[in-house]
Amino acid sequence: MKSRMNITEIAKQAGVSIATVSRVLNNPSLVKESTRQRVLDVLQSTNFKINAIAKNLRTKKSYSIGLIYTSVLMLFYNMISKGVEDIAIGKSYNVFFCNSGDDPIKESDYLSLLYEKRVDGIIVSPTGNNRELFENIISYGIPVCFIDRIVKGINTDSVVVNNRESSCNAVSYLIEKGYGRIGFISGPKWTWTGIERFKGYLDAHAAHNIEFLEELVRFGDFQYDSGYEGAKELIKEGDIDALYIANEPMAAGALEYLNEKKIRFPEDIGFLMWDNPYWSTLVKPQISVVSQPMYTIGTTASELLFKRITAAEAYMDKEPLKITLNTELVIRGST
Amino acid sequence: MKSRMNITEIAKQAGVSIATVSRVLNNPSLVKESTRQRVLDVLQSTNFKINAIAKNLRTKKSYSIGLIYTSVLMLFYNMISKGVEDIAIGKSYNVFFCNSGDDPIKESDYLSLLYEKRVDGIIVSPTGNNRELFENIISYGIPVCFIDRIVKGINTDSVVVNNRESSCNAVSYLIEKGYGRIGFISGPKWTWTGIERFKGYLDAHAAHNIEFLEELVRFGDFQYDSGYEGAKELIKEGDIDALYIANEPMAAGALEYLNEKKIRFPEDIGFLMWDNPYWSTLVKPQISVVSQPMYTIGTTASELLFKRITAAEAYMDKEPLKITLNTELVIRGST
DNA sequence: TTGAAAGCGCTAACAG
DNA sequence: CTGTTAGCGCTTTCAA
Numbered sequence: 001m002k003s004r005m006n007i008t009e010i011a012k013q014a015g016v017s018i019a020t021v022s023r024v025l026n027n028p029s030l031v032k033e034s035t036r037q038r039v040l041d042v043l044q045s046t047n048f049k050i051n052a053i054a055k056n057l058r059t060k061k062s063y064s065i066g067l068i069y070t071s072v073l074m075l076f077y078n079m080i081s082k083g084v085e086d087i088a089i090g091k092s093y094n095v096f097f098c099n100s101g102d103d104p105i106k107e108s109d110y111l112s113l114l115y116e117k118r119v120d121g122i123i124v125s126p127t128g129n130n131r132e133l134f135e136n137i138i139s140y141g142i143p144v145c146f147i148d149r150i151v152k153g154i155n156t157d158s159v160v161v162n163n164r165e166s167s168c169n170a171v172s173y174l175i176e177k178g179y180g181r182i183g184f185i186s187g188p189k190w191t192w193t194g195i196e197r198f199k200g201y202l203d204a205h206a207a208h209n210i211e212f213l214e215e216l217v218r219f220g221d222f223q224y225d226s227g228y229e230g231a232k233e234l235i236k237e238g239d240i241d242a243l244y245i246a247n248e249p250m251a252a253g254a255l256e257y258l259n260e261k262k263i264r265f266p267e268d269i270g271f272l273m274w275d276n277p278y279w280s281t282l283v284k285p286q287i288s289v290v291s292q293p294m295y296t297i298g299t300t301a302s303e304l305l306f307k308r309i310t311a312a313e314a315y316m317d318k319e320p321l322k323i324t325l326n327t328e329l330v331i332r333g334s335t
Numbered sequence: 336m337k338s339r340m341n342i343t344e345i346a347k348q349a350g351v352s353i354a355t356v357s358r359v360l361n362n363p364s365l366v367k368e369s370t371r372q373r374v375l376d377v378l379q380s381t382n383f384k385i386n387a388i389a390k391n392l393r394t395k396k397s398y399s400i401g402l403i404y405t406s407v408l409m410l411f412y413n414m415i416s417k418g419v420e421d422i423a424i425g426k427s428y429n430v431f432f433c434n435s436g437d438d439p440i441k442e443s444d445y446l447s448l449l450y451e452k453r454v455d456g457i458i459v460s461p462t463g464n465n466r467e468l469f470e471n472i473i474s475y476g477i478p479v480c481f482i483d484r485i486v487k488g489i490n491t492d493s494v495v496v497n498n499r500e501s502s503c504n505a506v507s508y509l510i511e512k513g514y515g516r517i518g519f520i521s522g523p524k525w526t527w528t529g530i531e532r533f534k535g536y537l538d539a540h541a542a543h544n545i546e547f548l549e550e551l552v553r554f555g556d557f558q559y560d561s562g563y564e565g566a567k568e569l570i571k572e573g574d575i576d577a578l579y580i581a582n583e584p585m586a587a588g589a590l591e592y593l594n595e596k597k598i599r600f601p602e603d604i605g606f607l608m609w610d611n612p613y614w615s616t617l618v619k620p621q622i623s624v625v626s627q628p629m630y631t632i633g634t635t636a637s638e639l640l641f642k643r644i645t646a647a648e649a650y651m652d653k654e655p656l657k658i659t660l661n662t663e664l665v666i667r668g669s670t
Numbered sequence: 671t672t673g674a675a676a677g678c679g680c681t682a683a684c685a686g
Numbered sequence: 687c688t689g690t691t692a693g694c695g696c697t698t699t700c701a702a
Contacts, residue, residue, distance in 0.1 A: 001476045006695055017673045022697060032671055047471060052451040053397060054695035057388045057678050064431075064452070072413045072420075082407050085434060094448060096399075097432040099420060113429060116387040117399070136382060141336040255617050279614030282590050341679055352689045357681060367687055389679035392694050 005048040014042040025050060056118065065305060066114035068098040068107060068124040069147075070222075074248055075277045076294055077125070080147060083298020084123055091306060093120070102222075104129035111137065121305040126151045128190060143308035145301045149192045150322075157308070159301045159323045161292050163193055166327040167200025168207070170272060170290050171244060173329060175208050179242035179270050184217045185230035185254060187246045194219070197246050197274070216240070220250050227253025235263070242270030242335065248277050255283070271334040285333025292327050300325070340383040349377040360385060391453065400640060401449035403433040403442060403459040404482075405557075409583055410612040411629055412460070415482060418633020419458055426641060428455070437557075439464035446472065456640040461486045463525060478643035480636045484527045485657075492643070494636045494658045496627050498528055501662040502535025503542070505607060505625050506579060508664060510543050514577035514605050519552045520565035520589060522581045529554070532581050532609070551575070555585050562588025570598070577605030577670065583612050590618070606669040620668025627662050635660070 007021040014021065016039060023030045024039040031039070042048075056062045067084050069077040081097060088095050096119065098110040104127045111133050114122055121143040126134070134154050138144050146158040174182050184201050187194025198217070205212045218233055220226030227250030234240050235257075243258075245251040251273035258265070265271040266285065273280070276291035300323055342356040349356065351374060358365045359374040366374070377383075391397045402419050404412045416432060423430050431454065433445040439462045446468050449457055456478040461469070469489050473479050481493040509517050519536050522529025533552070540547045553568055555561030562585030569575050570592075578593075580586040586608035593600070600606040601620065608615070611626035635658060 002474045004475055008695075018696080019673060019675095019698080020671085023672090026697075030671075035671080049447060049451050051392075051453060051695055053388060053392045053453050054678090055697075057386075057392050057680090057694090058696045058698085060678070062388060072417050073410070075408070078407045078413060081432075082434065085407075085432070089433075089444075092448065094431045094433070094452060096429045097416075097420070098424075098429070099417065109424075112384060113427065116384050117429060118386060118388050139337045140339055252613060252617060259617070259619060277614075278587060279612075279617055282587060282594070282614055283618050284594060343679075353680080354682085354689060354691095355687090358688085361681080365687075370687080386679055389694090390681075392678090392696085393680045393682085395694070 004051070005046045006051060007048075010039065010042050010046065010048055013046070014039045060118075062118045062120055063092065064094045064096060064117065064119050065302075065309075066096045066098060066110070066117075066119045066122045066124075068100050068110050068114075068122065068126075070100060070102045070125055072097070072099050074275075076148075076248060076275050076292065079294030080125075080298035080301075083295040083300075084302045085298075087299050087302035087306065093306075100125075100127060102127050108133055115140075115142070120309045121145070123147055123301050123305055125149055128192065143305055145305045145308075147297055147301045152192070156320045157301075157304045157322070158320070159297050159304065159325065161297070161325050161327050163196035164200040164203065166290055166329070167197040167246075168203040169200075170329055171201050171204035172207065173331070174242050174244060174270060174272060174335065175204060175210065177270070177335060179335075181213070181216060181238070181240055182242045182244055182270075183231075183234040183240040185227055185234070185243070185245045185250050186217055186219050188221050189219055191222070194222070194246065201244070220246070222247050222250060224249045224253040226250055227255075228257050230254060231257040235261070235269075240269060242272065245271075245273040248273070248275035251275070251287075252279075265334045276330065281332070288332045288335040289330050290327050291330050293325050296325060339386070340381045341386060342383075345374065345377050345381065345383055348381070349374045395453075397453045397455055398427065399429045399431060399452065399454050400637075400644075401431045401433060401445070401452075401454045401457045401459075403435050403445050403449075403457065403461075405435060405437045405460055407432070407434050409610075411483075411583060411610050411627065414629030415460075415633035415636075418630040418635075419637045420633075422634050422637035422641065428641075435460075435462060437462050443468055450475075450477070455644045456480070458482055458636050458640055460484055463527065478640055480640045480643075482632055482636045487527075491655045492636075492639045492657070493655070494632050494639065494660065496632070496660050496662050498531035499535040499538065501625055501664070502532040502581075503538040504535075505664055506536050506539035507542065508666070509577050509579060509605060509607060509670065510539060510545065512605070512670060514670075516548070516551060516573070516575055517577045517579055517605075518566075518569035518575040520562055520569070520578070520580045520585050521552055521554050522557050522585075524554055526557070529557070529581065536579070555581070557582050557585060559584045559588040561585055562590075563592050565589060566592040570596070570604075575604060577607065580606075580608040583608070583610035586610070586622075587614075600669045611665065616667070623667045623670040624665050625662050626665050628660050631660060 007018045011018045011021045024036050085095050100107040107127050108130050123145045125148040144156045150158050186198045218230035220230050231254035272288045274290045276289045280287040280289050342353045346353045346356045359371050420430050435442040442462050443465050458480045460483040479491045485493050521533045553565035555565050566589035607623045609625045611624045615622040
């Protein structure tokens with residue numbers, strides 16, 4: 001087993017001091033051409049790779065960021081993480097990916113771990129808990145950027161979409177298209193996203209002077225099963241003209257139920273869902289969706305974070321940036 | 336901005352030496368109950384979190400592993416990464432996720448970066464290049480475990496599925512079901528997985544004494560577009576009784592083409608694909624698949640890696656473990 | 671243009 | 687049971 005090179009060894013072989021090796025690595029222009037070349041040669045021939053751990057300890061930067069999100073099994077978060085990573089790797093940063101599964105305890109564990117690893121910044125789709133921990137982290141000067149959701153009372157950068165307005169638009173479209181009773185499988189009330197989309201549903205009804213009926217709403221947990229159950233209950237309970245669903249996994253669950261019962265859209269029922277997974281164009285007819293700019297959410301959050309990380313102090317104290325991106329209502333065959 | 340605690344500060348506040356603080360953190364039983372309690376109190380009240388960077392420098396372990404895979408946008412890799420992470424986090428390890436996009440250059444960049452970050456091990460779905468770099472890394476004692484694919488000539492742990500046999504089984508099933516001309520959208524020839532599944536296709540034909548016809552095969556690149564194009568060409572070129580497709584994205588592309596042309600299965604054509612994305616049960620009829628134990632691939636690889644990482648030297652020198660898992664042929668309505 | 675030396679925060683002998 | 691001290695591999699003054 002070969003042992004790894006370090007700059008002391010390089011210095012020895014090149015006949016210079018470790019300071020000179022370090023300069024060649026970080027500030028080549030400070031070193032005389034001939035010396036530099038000599039060091040470079042040794043660096044090359046020994047296949048030297050810097051020990052980032054030691055460097056990080058000394059410079060107090062880790063060149064890593066953390067990304068905490070709900071689930072690696074949702075296209076929504078996958079696209080976001082791709083965006084985050086593409087920006088990060090462009091700056092030679094690595095990304096620690098963490099699946100919280102929306103569990104506050106796991107979130108807290110990950111936050112602690114990332115803190116210990118001294119990541120230079122954290123992008124997180126927060127569960128809504130752990131407020132104190134977030135405040136703590138931010139107070140130590142570690143930039144935090146929220147994505148998809150925000151935590152009330154925590155003032156930091158965020159990148160979200162206009163959930164309420166988008167939801168209102170989507171439901172308004174259904175109403176204007178002539179759908180009467182619009183069943184809604186909502187996200188949970190304890191999530192910001194869930195609430196906002198629900199408010200949008202109410203807004204659309206109010207704007208069209210349609211009475212809101214509680215019986216038309218089921219609050220799921222954004223997971224597959226609750227979509228299946230929601231569809232089952234809503235359809236059993238009474239006539240539903242359209243089904244409007246707040247995210248991808250619940251929509252998949254609902255679809256499964258419709259398939260089982262051989263309920264067809266748009267003939268029997270309209271079907272409109274949030275997120276734009278690529279299976280939404282694979283089924284027949286293709287499904288109308290509220291499409292979020294997922295990749296852009298990721299790149300935007302990442303760029304925001306790096307602005308803070310590399311900021312001149314001037315920027316550090318700037319007010320948090322709250323960015324709201326727009327969604328797109330994509331009408332296809334299901335409505 | 337608060338400044339972060341370190342053990343020197345803790346020691347001062349607790350009136351002990353830093354060594355004692357370190358013991359409380361790592362070997363509490365070595366410290367007298369009353370002293371320990373005093374230190375613990377300070378630890379608690381100051382919200383101390385260890386500086387992992389410093390610890391890692393000293394102990395020469397990073398408590399991080401790297402995972403390099405093709406694409407965050409394929410369920411296959413997502414499930415694997417979930418498995419990897421679940422095991423890792425159970426050992427308080429973090430995972431650096433890296434999307435190589437199957438680009439050897441990105442793979443090489445990531446490998447270097449992970450090496451610099453001193454990860455304790457690497458799980459990778461290799462592009463097939465960078466052999467020298469892999470050898471180098473392994474020679475420094477960093478455990479490497481291949482998943483999904485292997486690199487010829489590199490002798491290290493691996494977790495793959497029985498591609499050839501599975502492919503043969505799948506095609507045999509189609510043949511025995513009565514499908515005559517079986518169009519195959521294969522993976523690329525330069526990937527191990529691609530080749531193996533292609534060999535399986537040949538095996539099945541040979542076993543049934545059916546002549547292999549080159550015109551029935553298209554070599555894609557495992558991406559969506561090549562699935563679409565492959566389907567288009569195969570179907571244009573002549574009668575195809577069934578379409579057999581080597582992975583998920585290509586199958587999605589092919590399906591898109593069938594939808595466009597209103598070609599139905601199983602009436603017009605049989606449809607059988609690798610991977611078991613959940614959209615395969617969302618379309619009607621549901622699609623028959625070769626299902627891989629994705630999550631298990633991830634957990635198995637992770638466990639293998641940790642065995643090496645935490646190994647007594649006795650284990651370190653053990654021959655690499657080559658694990659081959661079985662797939663499952665799931666028959667649904669499309670064939 | 672270069673080298674000597676201090677020190678980042680921690681662990682692990684070693685001594686007491 | 688506890689403290690002193692060396693040192694992990696690097697960067698960064700400071701002095702030459």
